[in-house]
Amino acid sequence: MQLSCINFIDMIRRKTKKVETLINLFEQKNEALSVVDLTNRLSTQMNKTTVYRILDRLEQSGVVHSFNDSNGLRWYAKCNGCSATKHTDTHPHFQCTDCGTIECLSMEIPVPSISNRQINSVEIMLKGTCERCIS
C-alpha cells in the first residue's frame, strides 16, 4: 500500500470499513471510477446513497476529485497532493471511446489567460482509443 493511502484515511473524519473499501478501489489503479460503476460493484456491500455520501466526503477532504464525462456521468479519481483547503491537482483525463475507461494523465497542459476573466480551474478531457483497444 502506498503512502498516499495512509494520508487518505487520516484526512476524513471516521475511518469506517466502507470508507476504506472505497479508498482501496481508488488505490488499485490510476484510473477514474464512475459512480454508476461503483454503486453497481458495491451494491451488495452498501447502499448507493452511502456510496454517494462517502465520495462526497472524500472529495471535501481533498482525497479525490470529481468530474463529469461527455455522457453526463460523474466520475471520481484520486488527487495528488491536495487537501481539504487546497485543491490544486487538476490533471487532464483521457477517456477511451471504445471501452469507456478514463485514465488520469500526469502531463501539464498550459492554458493561456483570458482578458477580463478570472480562471479558477481547468478541466481537460482527451478522447480517443486507449492502449488496450488500439491493438
Added chain:
Amino acid sequence: MQLSCINFIDMIRRKTKKVETLINLFEQKNEALSVVDLTNRLSTQMNKTTVYRILDRLEQSGVVHSFNDSNGLRWYAKCNGCSATKHTDTHPHFQCTDCGTIECLSMEIPVPSISNRQINSVEIMLKGTCERCIS
C-alpha cells in the same frame, strides 16, 4: 443575418419554423445554450422532445456541437466550419461559476500527443468568473 445562418438551414433536411427558431437563438450570441434553458424558454412554442430532436439533427449536420458541463447538463454551441462529415471545431469553453454562462473561446490550446494512445478529440472547459460578474 450572417452567412453562417444560411449555411445552417441548408445543412439540415427540412427548414421547419421550429428549426429556424432554434438556429436563430444560436446566432444571437457567441454563447453556448443549455438544453434545460432551451426547453424552458421554448416550452410554449414546442415540446421538449422536439427541442432534443432538433438539437440532435443540428449536431448531426455539423451546425452545432454538444458537451456536458460539470453539473452533467448538456449544452450546445454553434460550430465554425464544420459539416456532417467533418467535425473539426473543438474550441475551448469558459463557464462562469457565478452566473453559469458558457462562452465559446476562439483560442487554440495545443495538446501534446500521448504514447500508445490515439487522441481523436479534446474537450477543454475553463471555469472562473466572467466579464460581467467580475466587477
Added chain:
DNA sequence: AAAATTAATGCAACTTAGTTGCATTTACAA
C-alpha cells in the same frame, strides 16, 4: 392540384442518475 410518401412533431409514459428526509445504527469521547 391531388395523392402518396417521408420527415417532423406532440404526448404520455418511461428510464435512470442523483438527492432528500428520517429513522436507525455505529463509532468515538467523556
Added chain:
DNA sequence: TTGTAAATGCAACTAAGTTGCATTAATTTT
C-alpha cells in the same frame, strides 16, 4: 458505560433525457 455526533439504510422523490406511437406537416410523385 453512557452520551453524542457521525454514518448508514431505506423509501420516496426530482429532473434530465429517451422511446413508442399516433398525428401533423412538408415534399415528391403522379
